[in-house]
Amino acid sequence: MNCSFFIYIIQSEYDGSYYIGHTSDIQKRITVHNSGTTRYTSKKMPWKLVYSEMFNSKSDAIKRESFLKKQRNINFYNKLIRTGSSAG
Numbered sequence: 001m002n003c004s005f006f007i008y009i010i011q012s013e014y015d016g017s018y019y020i021g022h023t024s025d026i027q028k029r030i031t032v033h034n035s036g037t038t039r040y041t042s043k044k045m046p047w048k049l050v051y052s053e054m055f056n057s058k059s060d061a062i063k064r065e066s067f068l069k070k071q072r073n074i075n076f077y078n079k080l081i082r083t084g085s086s087a088g
Contacts (some may be wrong), residue, residue, distance in 0.1 A: 003024060004024065004054050004055070004056065005022060005023070005024050005054070005055045005056075005057065005058045005060070005061035006022065006023055006024070006026050006052050006053065006054050006055070006061060007020065007021070007022050007052065007053050007055070007061050007064045007065045007068065008020070008021055008022070008023065008026055008029070008030075008049060008051065008052040009049075009050050009051040009052070009068070009077065009080075009081065010030060010033060010041075010047040010048060010049055010050065011047065011048055011050045012041075012044035012045070012046075012047055013045075013046045013047065013048055014044045014045060014046070015044055017044060018050075018074075018077055019033070019040070019041055019044075019047065020065060020068050020069050021065065022058070022061040022062055022064075022065045024058070026049065026052055030047060030048075030049055033045070033047045034046050034047055050081050051080060051081045051084070068080075
């Protein structure tokens with residue numbers, strides 16, 4: 001069975017901030033973020049998906065998520081989202 005994993009960037013429609021995470025089901029995860037049950041994201045709802053990448057393994061998705069979180073650079077995120085490029 002080939003299972004896909006994703007990293008995703010969602011943007012708060014409340015204040016424009018970004019949240020980066022990983023999941024095996026993007027639509028379900030965004031629904032959870034917009035349900036108000038996740039502590040951090042509940043304060044900044046609603047959220048919209050602005051970027052995602054697919055991986056064949058959970059470990060690869062987690063590595064990419066970690067890399068993206070370490071950037072801590074709004075210009076980096078904006079360029080990534082604008083170009084749709086997964087190069088990093």
